[in-house]
Amino acid sequence: MILVSGLNPGILKWCKIKTMVRIWFLIVVFSCLLCSSAAASSIPDLKFSVHKLKSGIKGHTLLIIGGIQGDEPGGFNAASLIVTHYEILSGNVWVVPNLNFPSIIKRSRGVYGDLNRKFAKLHPKDPEYQTINRIKKLIIDPEVDLVLNLHDGSGFYRDKYYDKLHNPNRWGQCIIIDQENMRTGYFSNLSRIADSAVAHVNKHLLKEKERFHINNTQTKKGNKEMAKTLTYFAIKNNKSAFGLEASKSFLTAKRAYYHLLAIESFLHQAGIEFKRKFNLSEDQIKKAIDHNIHVALNHRKILLKIENVRKRLNYIPLKKDSQIEFQVNNPLMTIVNSGNAFRVYHGNRQLTYLSPQYFDYDFSLDAVDMVVDGNHRTVPFGSIVPVKNSFIVKDLKEHRVNIIGFTKKGVKNESGVPVTRKNIHKKYSINKKGSIFRVEIYKSKKFSGMVLVDFDGKGLPDFNVAFKEKTPGWSKKLF
Ligand SMILES: [Zn+2]
Numbered sequence: 001m002i003l004v005s006g007l008n009p010g011i012l013k014w015c016k017i018k019t020m021v022r023i024w025f026l027i028v029v030f031s032c033l034l035c036s037s038a039a040a041s042s043i044p045d046l047k048f049s050v051h052k053l054k055s056g057i058k059g060h061t062l063l064i065i066g067g068i069q070g071d072e073p074g075g076f077n078a079a080s081l082i083v084t085h086y087e088i089l090s091g092n093v094w095v096v097p098n099l100n101f102p103s104i105i106k107r108s109r110g111v112y113g114d115l116n117r118k119f120a121k122l123h124p125k126d127p128e129y130q131t132i133n134r135i136k137k138l139i140i141d142p143e144v145d146l147v148l149n150l151h152d153g154s155g156f157y158r159d160k161y162y163d164k165l166h167n168p169n170r171w172g173q174c175i176i177i178d179q180e181n182m183r184t185g186y187f188s189n190l191s192r193i194a195d196s197a198v199a200h201v202n203k204h205l206l207k208e209k210e211r212f213h214i215n216n217t218q219t220k221k222g223n224k225e226m227a228k229t230l231t232y233f234a235i236k237n238n239k240s241a242f243g244l245e246a247s248k249s250f251l252t253a254k255r256a257y258y259h260l261l262a263i264e265s266f267l268h269q270a271g272i273e274f275k276r277k278f279n280l281s282e283d284q285i286k287k288a289i290d291h292n293i294h295v296a297l298n299h300r301k302i303l304l305k306i307e308n309v310r311k312r313l314n315y316i317p318l319k320k321d322s323q324i325e326f327q328v329n330n331p332l333m334t335i336v337n338s339g340n341a342f343r344v345y346h347g348n349r350q351l352t353y354l355s356p357q358y359f360d361y362d363f364s365l366d367a368v369d370m371v372v373d374g375n376h377r378t379v380p381f382g383s384i385v386p387v388k389n390s391f392i393v394k395d396l397k398e399h400r401v402n403i404i405g406f407t408k409k410g411v412k413n414e415s416g417v418p419v420t421r422k423n424i425h426k427k428y429s430i431n432k433k434g435s436i437f438r439v440e441i442y443k444s445k446k447f448s449g450m451v452l453v454d455f456d457g458k459g460l461p462d463f464n465v466a467f468k469e470k471t472p473g474w475s476k477k478l479f
Contacts, residue, residue, distance in 0.1 A: 049098060053094070055088045059091025059272055062147075062148065062270050065147065066095075071109050081285070083097055101334070156172045156249070178218070196265060200268075297326050298326075311353065324342070366449065370393050381448075386454050387421075390420045395416045433456065435455045436457075
């Protein structure tokens with residue numbers, strides 16, 4: 001159903017304003033509209049997030065930074081996995097997994113130039129001035145002992161020229177230090193610490209030719225390019241800092257594998273204990289990156305499971321004439337307004353495209369009663385219900401139930417009707433596998449809320465996804 005609205009009452013009011021004022025206003029409004037639509041369609045305004053993983057047990061603090069350049073997914077996915085899949089048991093780990101978030105979404109090295117050349121001096125009018133100031137503040141925070149900046153570099157670094165892919169001008173598979181030692185501070189012997197990390201990585205190589213090396217850029221001795229970087233800014237401020245480079249010759253999961261190996265060595269060396277929720281292998285990393293990712297819309301009246309989602313979801317019931325509020329449970333995810341629709345991103349990848357249908361919202365209900373495989377259950381909107389064989393949404397007096405993909409002749413309100421996997425059309429599922437379906441509740445023409453039923457769901461873990469709001473500003477708003 002498509003809703004056509006009549007003349008907006010706001011516009012009628014306008015007619016009463018004196019002509020001159022009206023024209024002036026229209027010019028202002030029109031130019032604002034132009035600006036905002038240009039901004040929306042070009043570069044999204046996204047700030048990086050800071051995730052402070054605190055163990056509660058005294059120890060050193062390691063700062064991990066990913067995504068300084070937007071086209072290096074090995075680094076920023078590794079950083080994001082630390083947030084989502086590691087538990088810190090002693091000391092602290094702070095993670096910025098998405099430093100250059102707008103460039104990550106645009107899959108660009110840097111939409112405003114190279115962010116890693118803006119640490120020595122920067123014009124206050126530079127669009128990334130605030131980003132640089134925020135990250136500098138974090139680096140020089142008295143709590144931070146050690147800084148890791150994660151990159152994906154081309155080819156394979158070697159200290160001598162071997163061939164086009166293996167030579168001193170390549171950056172892949174190395175740990176970068178700016179100098180051998182620092183005069184003061186914890187972890188001042190940079191080359192010895194990097195040595196240990198390289199040795200740890202090389203113990204776990206997937207192939208012998210993927211060996212790591214140390215790359216000392218000797219920045220102080222006149223390396224003008226490296227003098228503008230994040231790590232050198234840290235060194236100058238007495239913070240031990242290292243650049244980690246995985247090779248761009250590999251796919252993302254393999255790059256993240258090498259990053260995580262190196263990071264774990266730094267954690268060991270800093271005495272920070274941790275627990276990882278997956279086995280360190282390419283295959284497990286690939287699964288972990290998309291594991292359990294969700295988007296909640298409009299105060300969780302709608303929850304969408306994005307893992308294995310279809311490329312396009314149609315008729316998403318959004319709220320008429322108002323901002324869309326959303327939450328994500330992964331630091332690399334966001335939603336970008338794109339003309340008449342919304343694109344859901346995870347890092348460099350657009351995972352799905354939400355095509356909306358606009359409704360007024362009804363707030364008279366926040367849960368539905370269901371019978372799931374014979375068991376009675378009250379299901380709050382924004383939940384995913386695991387179903388083995390069948391479910392029934394119990395009769396609602398004032399509300400109507402629409403199970404997307406289910407039709408039964410003569411039935412308009414699909415409450416009270418048993419639904420099995422067999423009598424629901426697979427192509428209406430929200431996931432490619434064809435197992436997760438939308439159950440939508442309406443009151444007259446107003447949208448009340450949605451739950452998902454998952455015929456492959458394994459039970460409790462998915463039933464109520466906990467949104468870990470580790471950072472203020474985790475919720476974002478869009479028009
Ligand atoms: Zn880089």
